[in-house]
Amino acid sequence: MKVVRADKLSLLKKIFFVDLIKGLLLTFGYQRPSRNYTEQYPKVRPKVAERYRGAPRLNNDPADGSTLCIACNLCALACPEYCIEVGWDRSDEGKKVLTTFTFDISRCMFCGLCEDACPTPCLELTQDFELALYGRRDMKWDRQKLEQGHQPVIYTR
Amino acid sequence: MDFFVDYILEPGVKIGVIVLVLPLLVGYLVLMERKFIAFMQVRLGPMRVGPHGLLQPIADALKLMLKEDIVPRGADRLIFIMAPVVALVPAFIVLSVIPFGPSITVPVPEALAWPPQFVEREVPLFITDLNIGVLFILAVSSIGVLGIILAGWASNSKYPLLGALRSAAQMVSYEVALGFSIIGVLLLAGSLSLVDIVNAQAGDGHWFVLYQPVAFVIFWICGVAETNRAPFDLPEAESELVAGFHTEYSGFRWSLFFLAEYAAMIVVASLMVTLFFGGWLAPFGLTLLPQSLAGIEGAFWFSAKLLFFIYSYIWFRASWPRYRYDQLMSVGWKVLLPIAIANVVLTAILVLFLEG
Numbered sequence: 001m002k003v004v005r006a007d008k009l010s011l012l013k014k015i016f017f018v019d020l021i022k023g024l025l026l027t028f029g030y031q032r033p034s035r036n037y038t039e040q041y042p043k044v045r046p047k048v049a050e051r052y053r054g055a056p057r058l059n060n061d062p063a064d065g066s067t068l069c070i071a072c073n074l075c076a077l078a079c080p081e082y083c084i085e086v087g088w089d090r091s092d093e094g095k096k097v098l099t100t101f102t103f104d105i106s107r108c109m110f111c112g113l114c115e116d117a118c119p120t121p122c123l124e125l126t127q128d129f130e131l132a133l134y135g136r137r138d139m140k141w142d143r144q145k146l147e148q149g150h151q152p153v154i155y156t157r
Numbered sequence: 158m159d160f161f162v163d164y165i166l167e168p169g170v171k172i173g174v175i176v177l178v179l180p181l182l183v184g185y186l187v188l189m190e191r192k193f194i195a196f197m198q199v200r201l202g203p204m205r206v207g208p209h210g211l212l213q214p215i216a217d218a219l220k221l222m223l224k225e226d227i228v229p230r231g232a233d234r235l236i237f238i239m240a241p242v243v244a245l246v247p248a249f250i251v252l253s254v255i256p257f258g259p260s261i262t263v264p265v266p267e268a269l270a271w272p273p274q275f276v277e278r279e280v281p282l283f284i285t286d287l288n289i290g291v292l293f294i295l296a297v298s299s300i301g302v303l304g305i306i307l308a309g310w311a312s313n314s315k316y317p318l319l320g321a322l323r324s325a326a327q328m329v330s331y332e333v334a335l336g337f338s339i340i341g342v343l344l345l346a347g348s349l350s351l352v353d354i355v356n357a358q359a360g361d362g363h364w365f366v367l368y369q370p371v372a373f374v375i376f377w378i379c380g381v382a383e384t385n386r387a388p389f390d391l392p393e394a395e396s397e398l399v400a401g402f403h404t405e406y407s408g409f410r411w412s413l414f415f416l417a418e419y420a421a422m423i424v425v426a427s428l429m430v431t432l433f434f435g436g437w438l439a440p441f442g443l444t445l446l447p448q449s450l451a452g453i454e455g456a457f458w459f460s461a462k463l464l465f466f467i468y469s470y471i472w473f474r475a476s477w478p479r480y481r482y483d484q485l486m487s488v489g490w491k492v493l494l495p496i497a498i499a500n501v502v503l504t505a506i507l508v509l510f511l512e513g
Contacts, residue, residue, distance in 0.1 A: 020477060027476040031196040038201040 042155040053110040053125035055150035056103050058143065067147065068122035071096040075114035075123050083107040084114060103146055105131060106139035128152060162265060162278075171284045175252055183419040184214030190471045197475035224408035229312060232405065236311035241406070241413035244304025247297045248420035254290040255427050256352050257459050258282035258437040261452030282437075282456055283352070290351040291343065294428065295336060298383075301417060302328045305402050308414070312405035320401030323482065324392040328383055330489045335379035337497035341372040341504040342432045355436035366433040371500045373433045375493050377469075380425040382489065384418065387474035394479055426466035427459070434462050 013019060029035075039046050048054070059068050071088035087100035115125050130152035133139055188203065188210065195202030203210030228237055261282060264275035287293050302325050309321020342365050343349060346357040358364050366373045382389040393401030403414045430436060437455030439445075446454040480488070 023476045024472060027197040027472065030199055031193070033196075035199055036196070036201060037199045040201070040204065 045154075048127050048129060050127075052127045052129070053112045053115070055126050055128040055131055056105065056108070056114075056141070056146060057124050057126050057149040058101060058146040059122050059124055060147060067098055068120045069098045069101065070120055070122075071098040072119060074117040074119065078113045078117035080111065080113065081107045081109060098143070101143040101146055103141045104139060105141060106136055126150065166265075167280060168284055172253070175284070176249065179249065179252070179420060179423070180218075180416060181214075182423065183416050184218060186419050186422070186467065187217070187415075188214050189467070190474075193468065193471045194475045197472070218412070221412040222409055226408045226410065227405075229314065229405050231313040233311040233313065236307050237405075238410070240304050240308035240311055241410045241417070242304075243307055244301050244417040245413050245420070247300040247304075248417050248424060250297050251294050251424045252420070252427075253284040254287050254293055254351055255424070255431060256281075256283040256286070256355055256436055257427075258452050258455030262449070281352075282452055286350055286352045289349045291339060291349045291354075291432075294424070295332070295339075298421070298424065299329075299332065301421065304417070308406065309402040312402075314405055316399045316404045317402050320392050320398070320404065324385055324402050327385065327389065327392060327485060327489075330486065331379045331382040331389075331493075334375055334489060334493040334497045335383060337494065337501055338369075338372040338375040338379065339432060340501045341369045344501075344504050344508050345369065351431050351436075355431060355438065358435040359438055361442055364433065364435045364438075369433065369500070369504070371496060372504075373429075375497050375500070376429060376433065378493060379489075380429060381470065381473060382485070384421045384425055384470075386422065386470055388477040388479050389485060390474075391479055391482055391485065397479075422467065422470060423463070426463050426470070429466055430459060430462040 060066065061068055069086075071086055073086045073088075076082070076084040076086050083104040083106075085100070085102040086098070087102075088096045089099050091097045110125060112125055114123055126149065128150045131150070191213075192202040192210070203213040206212045206216045228234055259282065260279045262277050263280050265278040305321050305324050305328075309317040309319075309324075312318070342354065345365055345368055346354040348354060348357070354365075381387075385392055391397075393403070403411055406414060437459040439454065439458050444454065445457075
């Protein structure tokens with residue numbers, strides 16, 4: 001190890017508190033409001049990344065409000081945790097029609113494979129991140145809840 | 158009637174104002190400290206109670222008053238209860254000789270007549286002008302140490318006792334260098350009265366900080382150490398130890414210690430302003446208000462200077478790491494004390510030759 005010897009300059013530095021004053025100036029500069037890092041979270045909501053994967057949602061056709069899901073079951077097959085269950089019926093023309101859709105967010109790891117597998121713009125992992133709930137039973141989301149989308153309580157200033 | 162106004166009414170009102178205002182001031186001092194430390198740590202500090210946390214001190218005071226009052230089973234009950242008062246009272250008493258400003262004129266009812274006849278009355282902005290003011294302050298503020306020792310001993314617990322010993326040792330040993338740094342100023346002013354010291358600094362460029370820079374730096378350092386604040390806060394270093402001498406205290410009694418500590422901060426800062434920065438005198442002969450309002454302007458300048466030094470305490474706390482205990486003692490005895498004595502000797506020689 002290199003030993004740093006005290007020379008005359010460092011004695012002068014000590015007498016005039018040079019290093020201490022440097023420290024003071026550093027902390028003084030941090031007081032600028034623009035440097036502030038705190039988020040006032042429930043009052044001011046943070047902006048999450050554009051590709052953030054949060055609460056799932058089943059999108060409806062904005063034109064007529066009917067579901068965009070074609071009950072192809074690809075999402076359920078893609079899911080590594082098997083947390084999606086799709087229920088369907090046959091219509092008179094023999095077309096698959098969605099009846100139930102269950103999404104268990106307690107098992108979901110938000111990998112987004114279901115979203116990728118979906119051939120229509122129906123299943124989407126939204127940017128909602130407030131997924132705390134009171135019990136496990138609340139974590140199995142049915143079709144109605146999924147189509148409505150997650151609605152967290154919004155606090156305002 | 159004159160006796161009543163001079164010796165009972167006027168001091169009574171002033172004492173009442175100080176006793177009422179000081180706890181409030183301390184509360185907002187704590188808020189100021191929390192806020193500025195938060196800013197220096199890139200945080201926001203208290204924001205929830207009132208706009209920007211402005212009502213936080215009131216919420217804190219309410220919380221402390223409502224908390225359970227615990228006296229440990231093995232504690233010496235009487236001394237345990239007495240100790241916070243012993244620590245608090247000197248800090249309040251000392252404020253009685255600190256001049257916050259020159260005189261203001263106030264209308265006072267002349268006699269107990271109806272309708273009251275008002276008379277213009279000169280009211281100085283200090284409770285009393287003792288001719289031994291500085292000596293009085295040093296003597297009375299030393300009693301505060303006694304409160305700390307009593308608290309540590311009466312708690313009947315190891316941590317408070319050790320903390321109290323360390324606090325007391327630190328306060329006593331830094332008081333020596335503090336006293337010597339004041340002597341330089343006293344030699345220049347030729348008086349122990351704080352009002353005389355301020356008046357001796359009147360005129361352009363006569364603040365004693367210009368004549369006594371070394372004494373000022375020593376006083377500043379010792380003042381921080383005297384009040385047990387960072388970087389000398391090791392008796393109650395909250396990141397390393399349990400709380401020090403007030404470990405066993407809770408609720409209102411604890412807040413009395415807290416009040417004493419912050420009142421001591423205000424006292425040391427105002428002493429610094431009075432001794433070295435011309436008290437209520439305006440810097441560079443600046444006068445903002447007409448002569449009739451000189452008292453208010455003086456009080457303004459005094460508080461502005463006071464705030465700067467209190468801010469400096471907070472600034473130090475946010476910036477510098479804590480001393481080790483042996484370093485603390487060796488700095489106090491081996492560095493500050495010899496420099497302070499040398500400063501006194503030098504000042505005495507210079508005063509003798511230049512003025513004599």
